[in-house]
Amino acid sequence: MPTFRGEEGLWKDHRPEELATPSAFRRDPRLVWEWYAWRRRTAAGCEPNAAHLALARWARDVSGVWIATQNVDGLHLAALRAVAREDGADGPAPSERLLELHGSLFRVRCTGCGRRREHRGEVDASGRDTLPFCGSCGELLRPDVVWFGESLDPDVLGAAREAALSADVCLVVGTSAVVQPAASLASVASGAGAALVEVNPEATPISDRADVALRAGAAEAVPALLADG
Secondary structure, three states, X not given: OOOOOOOOOOXXXXXXXXXXXXXXXXXXXXXXXXXXXXHHHHHHOOOOOHHHHXXXXXXXXXXXXXXXXXXXXXXXXXXXXXXXHHHOOOOOOHHHHEEEOOEEEEEEEEOOOOOEEEOOOXXXXXXXXXXXXXXXXXXXXXXXXXXXXXXXXXXXXXXXXXXXXXXXXXXXXXXXXXXXXXOHXXXXXXHOOOEEEEEOOOOOOOHHHOOEEEOOOHHHHHHHHOOOO
């Protein structure tokens, strides 16, 4: 699969900031959908790693655990579904334990009526008429992700803040901790009395506040950290 950037990069002539915006979609929805179709194919070829699966099992086994993610690749949901399948666990639907703060590549939202739904099929971006359209109102569908210049879904962000305020422990994994408002959740949890545990190979702006900072990759550190529940 070609890389996004670099000499042979498929999208070397475009920056994400030029494609992931409402104005770019209005200007050229075919080009934006072509990029997202490529991203979806790339993500669909990936499997959850050991950290995704460990977090999914933690959320299944421990009451009150929420997974709030900035990623849009759908791998946390895939892990939750895989864990549910492997042992037939009862309880809430997997998605009820997951807060996708920046949306998902595998959902679409109507530009007319605003209806959201899961969408995992291939997107034909060969022309505007072949793009996905809403079955309810007929308007063009867009990826259900938060673009530059857009606000996070207030319900999803509000749920994440409530979880942070009531948390005993906040585990922060593999984030630069600079993208707001998601980056503020760790500080909200810490300020409310939660123990703050960071897993990241590099120091971040929240490292000084962390009670424990593990300088390791997620797939290595998270399963060991959660091994005893």
